[in-house]
Amino acid sequence: MQIVKQSALALFLAVFTFTVSAHPHSFISLKTTLVTDGTQISGLKMRWTMDEITSADLLYDAGNAKPGDEVWKKLAAEVMANVLGQHYFTEFWHNGQKVKFLNRPTEYGMSREGHQAVLTFVLPLAQPQPLAGQKYTFSTFDPSYYVDMSYAEDSDAQLPAELQKRCTLAVHTPKPSEETLNFAVSLDKEDAPPEDMELGKQFAQQVTLQCQ
Helix, strand or coil: CCCCCHHHHHHHHHHHCCCCCCCCCEEEEEEEEEEECCCEEEEEEEEEEECHHHHHHHHHHHCCCCCCCHHHHHHHHHHHHHHHHCHHHEEEEECCEECCECCCCCCEEEEEECCEEEEEEEEEEEEEEECCCCEEEEEECCCCCCEEEECCCHHHEECCHHHCCCEEEEEECCCCCHHHHHHHHHCCCCCCCCHHHCHHHHHCCEEEEEEC
């Protein structure tokens, strides 16, 4: 039995590249929780749920595999490699400076939820960052805007219990101009927006962490 059907997997992985671009043709629902010891933030625990069409090929390859089977590990490794190639599709900022990430996640996996594929992983910061009196912002987005990556609810960006009394987490959803909206809609699968336009960033939600 062939564990991974290469053609199907290639269709999914094409989502995570800059070579095929357009207004969103794929959708990922985000959930993020801070990884912290109570005094420092060391990473982001992410859960990406793919839309059913994007998920179809992955779930076909997985067949009836049970959680923990090798096929899930192989699929997760293939997809994670592309995510890493794009710096986790995430920017994390502190005092006007980008915070660096480690090159590999500390953990990752893939699973099935109904008709949707779910990728989970921990995005580790290169160095833990202090929380007391600090403000951070982070965004997860596809720069080409081929993929819409967003939080369905503000509560999908979550504070761990130990931070809830002294930190706040807020999700800001931008309102791109009518000109930008019309440009995005005009693109088809073969069109690529100019890289310096950062089209996806203009639609990206920004999460703000503020601690006392």
